[in-house]
Amino acid sequence: MGKKWTEKDLYFLQKRVGNCSLSAIARQLDRSETAVSLKLKRMGLGNTKHATGLLTGSELAEALNVDRKTIYNWIQFYGLEAISRITRCKRKFHLIDVHSFWNWAKHNQEKIDFSLLEKHALPPEPDWVEEARKTPAGKTIKTYTRWTTKEVELLLKWREDGWSFDEIAKKLNRSRISVERRYARGKSLFDKGTSS
Template sequence: MAKHWTKDEVSYLEEHWGTKSIRAIAAHLDRKVNSVQQKAVRMELGDARFNYPGITLCQLAKALDKTYTALKPWIEKYGMPVRTKIFCKTRRVRVIDFEDFWKWAEQHKELVNFAKLEPNILGAEPEWAKVKRRADLMRSQKTWQAVDWTPEEDQRLVQVLQTRGMTYPEVAKLFDRSEASVKRKLHDLGVKVRPARLDNHVKYTQDDVNKLLRMAQEGYSYETIGQALGKSALGVRGKLERMGFDFKRRKLREVVK
């Protein structure tokens, strides 16, 4: 005869479903694993993995529109804090707590494209993530990075450079490309003539520097920052490099004394 479930046992199962392994729950309740699984089904508790206050690596990859393999460098090179958890008898699954993910992601903003991440799918989002999503959405609207130059555009680019005074931002805007894309194309074509650079002798004010750092930390593209400051995207990147900006962590590098 099946052992009757008490109210305390039901409450324990409901409270710990997804946070402890089914085997651990069964051991605590002195029940068989199959009995716990069947009770969870009758209680409609759902998949234990979806009741865990975090997400499996496979689920995270799907949420970010990436492959499981693509996330491995995040773990091995950038220290994303995943751990192994047993949900059933012996099946081990790699997971990450929502809180741990947000702490890590704040230090590695450049790795995550929030434009592809559904809002609040990984729990309540911090304010900085909402700002980063707006920046990433602005980036995603620019499709020029994935579009090859046509022979007609190559010819037109060479012709445009005959007009003296055309700056990198003006040429980039004319072709709806990034300044870096224009620079690479000129190199590939072997063209010696270069667009005029904006006046680099105009110093950044402290307000400019503050705005530059804020927008860079929030994840805005160099083109967007340049437009806000009246600078070229190449100049913006150069300024950040000279300031010791960490482009992966989106913050100034700490000075080692």
Template sequence: MGQGKLWSKEEIDFLQERWGSVSIKRIAKNLNRTTNAVKTKAQRIGLGDARTHYDGITAYQLSLALNVSYSTIKSWIDKHDFPVKQKLFAEKERVNVVSYDDFWKWAENHKQMIDFSKVEPLILGAEPEWVEVKRGADKIRKKNVSPWTKEEENKLRGMVNSYQYTYPEIAKALGRTEGAIKRRLKELDIKARPLRLSNHVKYTSKEVETIVDLYNKGYSLEVISERVGKSALGVRGKLERMGYSFRNGVPFHNDNKKAL
């Protein structure tokens, strides 16, 4: 059986230049060849999977790089304007992809949604400067997540029953988040509660500046609350009074609905 017409140098150059950026079907049409002939030639000259030559990444590959489920990426697409596009790589195969530039622009405005401590540095190519700051913030955010010990539970009971400590103080003493303290009190059926902080605590201009700066950099409410000596709930309330609202845990400023 014959091998078909020979490939010219011009045809091979055309194939190499457009592989991954133009669909195989389009390349085949331009070269007046079948899609199978194009795929076979690409394989023989070592071009590999067309999706790896695209200047971006598929939604599935991104989920692996970010250590999140594909359903998480889907929710970003559905609820948070994730800039995915449909790209035709093969004859009938349409795949969700995002360019690296579009991903980083979106990620900067939605940094609270990504835990960069789980993302291998440079796995998505060159990183903007803010990423390393966010990665550090995420490492700080990961407080004690190990199972509670009897000693910790007894310390929690003692501090709560003494009626001398607030949620932030107990959380700091046990190295856990305020949310973790609240959940454990409920799980242990402890009726006593920490002292309430005043809802009318005034914030200095420096504290407000710190809150906004740290939140813009991606620090969690718990970490920010420690830095300014307030409760996480109080910090969130302050942000809301400043015009921010929260959707699925992500802060947006009401003036432009843009995520921090």
């Protein structure tokens, strides 16, 4: 028969899930990974949102009916706030706070087809979402497209000529944050090239 779970063990599990790997938790509790995994399931802590109050990129993608890569593109290129954590296994996940997501979504409505989002799938759902659901289903959702060498050259030239990020973003049909980030990366690569 296995080791009895104490109140202290259960409290430790609740605090650690979402902050460190399953193997690390098992080691600290002197139990097998299987025993810890089963206990987490019995406690209803298998779902990252229930365990941490945060959503994984996959959970958010599922709720929004988009591909997981779309969420990671939003994080990488469009300023969606996320933190990296190791969850139940050794894999690294991006975790997103629901309130942060809604704040971001309000300013990036063109990227989301709200008609595909079930009501209250991501509570607390702000009031403006209901109106966003009524947007025609045929609206174009912007997806990330790779920067071409020509675009990067134009970006660097226009910045040198004194253009604002907003002006460049409009000209290249990209978001301001995407332009700012690409400029920072392009400039650092350019600076490295000229210093060698």
